[in-house]
Amino acid sequence: MTPREVAALLAYVVQLDPRLALDDQAAAAERLTQWCDLLSDVPATAHGWDAARVARDYIARNPYRIQPSDVSRPWHTHKADAMSRHVGTFEPTAHPEVDPDDQYGNAYVAALRAERHAIAAGHQAPTTHRALTAGPAAAVVERRLAALGEYMPRTVAQALAEYRPVRAERERLARENAPDPLTVACTWCKAAEDEPCRGRAINPRNQQTRYRPMGKSHPCRVEDATAAQLTRHTTQEAAA
Ligand SMILES: [Zn+2]
Known part of the structure; x- marks a missing residue:
């Protein structure tokens, strides 16, 4: 004051x-x-x-x-409370000057630090959302996210989600511990494991067939992945 x-x-x-x-x-x-x-x-x-x-x-x-x-x-109690509720990540959309690929660069560190200061001073509300779940499912979720490779902070990944829809969808499924169709091959379009399903398009002018990756998986692949996950869970429970 x-x-x-x-x-x-x-x-x-x-x-x-x-x-x-x-x-x-x-x-x-x-x-x-x-x-x-x-x-x-x-x-x-x-x-x-x-x-x-x-x-x-x-x-x-x-x-x-x-x-x-x-x-x-x-x-001071208010400030400590705000800091303990803050998850320590910043909203990349609020910092267009930060290059998310330069995560160890100065801009990123400076932005994180500035945000912590802003919250400590009460200029900014803490970010309280937490992506992690608790309990036994959390371990499975962590394993699946680790398998996908966590090469950038999750908030940055969220900001980039629209540019990498397949990966964003896989991460979402992993977080929810829902079946991931890309863990199995598709029996319909023959897309291999980790490859998105393909849609066939025929050019009416020259009758040439083109394949383009689809945003969604074929229903039979979703069913196969669900069955595979059930089998995995049953095996894990039997082993436990
Ligand atoms: Zn398919």
Whole structure:
């Protein structure tokens, strides 16, 4: 808080609790200096934070005269809480200057650091979504994601998802521990394991046949993959 903000806060608390009023100018100036010092690292307002509101709530609930620490302590708790809820990833879409392929580059590290600072200072709300599940399924999910190869941070992968739809779909299935059709070959279009299904298109002009990768797998392949996963699960349970 700036001295001006601290002075405004003091005027407000004196209004709420007249016992805090000081007739002596020197004592008032001394108190202002003390509050300015102790609240210099506390913002007046931030994400989910309002110092005036905290002071008001304190006065409403406590018979004691408010101290600067009654505002600074809740702020540090608020800040720690925001940091613990933050998953430590940043939204790449909010940082177009960052090259996601340069993940160990300075821009990426600087952006992560800037975001942590922004959350600590209350300028930004923490990112609280967590992709990981808990429990025994999480281990299976982790194994499948590891098999697909985690060569970039997951948030970056999400931002790039639209440019690599096949991989994004496989990662989504792995996270949900749903059957992945690409783990088996397709008996319909003969696409090999790890290859997407192919659609056949015939050029009406020269009758030439073309194959292009399809976004979806043939239904028989989905069925085969589901059966294969069931078999795997049964085998794993029998082994356990
Ligand atoms: Zn197919």
